[in-house]
Amino acid sequence: MKVIELKKSVTESNDRDAEVLRRELKGRDIFLINLMSSAGSGKTTLLSRTISDLAGRVRIGVMEADIASDVDAKRIASLGADSIQVHTDGMCHMDAGMTRAGLDALENNGSRIVFLENIGNLICPAEFDTGAHKKVMILSLPEGDDKPLKYPLMFRESDALVITKIDAAPYFNFDLEAAAARARTLNPDIAVFPVSAKTGEGMKAWEDWLISEWEDWRDA
Amino acid sequence: MHELGIVQHVIRTLGDVAEENGVKRIGSVTLEVGEVSGVVIEQLVDCWNYFRERDPLVAGAELLVETIPAVTFCTACKGEYETVRYGKTCPLCGSPETYLLRGNEFSIKQIEAELFSDGEESAEEGQTGETSTGGK
Numbered sequence: 001m002k003v004i005e006l007k008k009s010v011t012e013s014n015d016r017d018a019e020v021l022r023r024e025l026k027g028r029d030i031f032l033i034n035l036m037s038s039a040g041s042g043k044t045t046l047l048s049r050t051i052s053d054l055a056g057r058v059r060i061g062v063m064e065a066d067i068a069s070d071v072d073a074k075r076i077a078s079l080g081a082d083s084i085q086v087h088t089d090g091m092c093h094m095d096a097g098m099t100r101a102g103l104d105a106l107e108n109n110g111s112r113i114v115f116l117e118n119i120g121n122l123i124c125p126a127e128f129d130t131g132a133h134k135k136v137m138i139l140s141l142p143e144g145d146d147k148p149l150k151y152p153l154m155f156r157e158s159d160a161l162v163i164t165k166i167d168a169a170p171y172f173n174f175d176l177e178a179a180a181a182r183a184r185t186l187n188p189d190i191a192v193f194p195v196s197a198k199t200g201e202g203m204k205a206w207e208d209w210l211i212s213e214w215e216d217w218r219d220a
Numbered sequence: 221m222h223e224l225g226i227v228q229h230v231i232r233t234l235g236d237v238a239e240e241n242g243v244k245r246i247g248s249v250t251l252e253v254g255e256v257s258g259v260v261i262e263q264l265v266d267c268w269n270y271f272r273e274r275d276p277l278v279a280g281a282e283l284l285v286e287t288i289p290a291v292t293f294c295t296a297c298k299g300e301y302e303t304v305r306y307g308k309t310c311p312l313c314g315s316p317e318t319y320l321l322r323g324n325e326f327s328i329k330q331i332e333a334e335l336f337s338d339g340e341e342s343a344e345e346g347q348t349g350e351t352s353t354g355g356k
Contacts (some may be wrong), residue, residue, distance in 0.1 A: 001247045001332045006237060008328045009224060010251075013233045091225050123258055124222045149308060153258070153324075185316060 014128055017096035021103075021131030023211065029111040030061075030103065031214045034094075034132035036154060039120030041140040042197060044072045047115055049197040051081045053207055058214065059112035063102045065094045082106060082114075093124035096131045113214055122151040133217055134159045141165040141174045142159040148182035156184045159213075160191040162206055167196035193205055223260060224327075227267040231275055233328060238277055247332040248282040254325040255290040255304055290323020 005069050016089070025032055037043050044064075045079040051060050061082035064073045073085040086102040088094065094102075098191070099116060116132060118125040142165060148155045155161065161183050163176065180192045191209055195202035234246060235328055253259050268283040290303035296315035309316050 001334055002338070003330055003332055004237070004241060004243070005330045006328045007330075008233055008234065008237070010229050010326045010328060013236060014229055092222050095224060095225065095229075122344070124225070127258075152308075 011128060014095050014097075016059070017100070018129035018131040021096050021100050022133060025103070029218070030098075030106075031113045031134075032103075032116060032130070032132040033113065033210075034116050034118055034124070034130045034135045034157070035127070035138065036118045036125040036135065037120060037138035037140070038122055038143060041120070041138045043117050043120070043138055044075055045197045046138060046162060046164055046195070047117070048079055049077045049200070049203060050073065050207060051076070054211070055080070055202060058211065059110065061106060061112050061114040063099070063106075063114060063116045065098070065102070071135065082112070085185055088119060092119055092121060092132050092144055093128050094118050095128045099130040099132075111218070113210070122147070122154045126151075126154040126157045134213055136160045136162060138162045138164055139179065140152070141168050141172050144172075145175045145179035145182070148179065152186050155186045155190065158187065158190060160193065160206075160209060162169065163192065163194040164197060166194045166201060167191050167199050222258070223263040224350045225266045226259065227271050228277065230268075230328060231271055231278060234278060234331065235275075237328075237331070238333075241333070242336045243277070243331075243333040244336050244338070245276075245334045246278050248280045248284055249278070249331050250284040250286060250329040252286050252288055252325050252327050254288045254323040256320070256323045257326045259326060261285050261287075286329065288322055288325050290322045292318045293321045294318045305344065 027219065047062055054060060060178060062076045063084040063086055064076065065086045065088055066072065070085045073083045077083040084102050084105050086098060088098060094116060103114070116130055135158045137154055139161060141163065163179060176194055183190050183192060193202055193209065195206055195207040223230050234249065237243065253261060265283055272278045272281055291300050292303040293300050294310035294313060295317045297310060297311040297313040298322065299310060301311050303320060308318060346351055
């Protein structure tokens, strides 16, 4: 037996696949956003509102990664967006290979934004590069403003933080300023958008950011 | 489960390594795992024991784990302290302006391997087939 020194990161092969996918998607004119959050944070509701609001401005697709079921995909498809359901068969995150397989199921070509709705948890999805161009995380108000302290990697990795369900503010002790400040301590560049997909409050700022990031990427 | 996916990635990486280095069989794998990398070592070992029997390249291979203690650096007082014990706030000066120096690692440090070139007498062709199975 011979000892071979490797010093290889465990995620290295995935990182490589992700980089290849990211470049290929540029060729297909697909701007991929990895959307991460806990279960029940309002991902599908946020997306539904975003799809309706942006109808006519950009074509949107949604890849729903769930351990099982297609409840969310049906909801998205009913809004007229392209919808793909991916099952991870028990895995807690999407990796680049699974993302590629999902995107291959997208029918029709053409420019668009595709959201990858990652599995609902704040730990594993942060560690695996899916090949997305931007990472967005959702923190819903009932989850509490201390989440950046508990799940630092997710906040460090994300380009934007959308704080959802702000219409529920009267019922929770959620300090918006404190949550944003904690997130910025971990990641000074993170864009923070407090929104209510129910009342529409704050949605414009989030959607404007999305469109401008998409245009910057497309024109780069 | 998180560790399940990680073990699959480790085995995939080992498949690539085997191909590059002409490895016939792996006897042991040493991982370096940071204290705050979020990996549960007991579960990692369970998943490893499950998967290693499904891939001839790592069949029976032992998984060795070296833990790297987490250390945080304080930008205010330039001090270093134990992350797990004190968290984000510096115990020396009370500043929250701190960042993790180490402890988030998760890498394959080394492997013990039997190379094709070690046993010249065995048939070359059959062994090549074994490697490509392992590389999946």
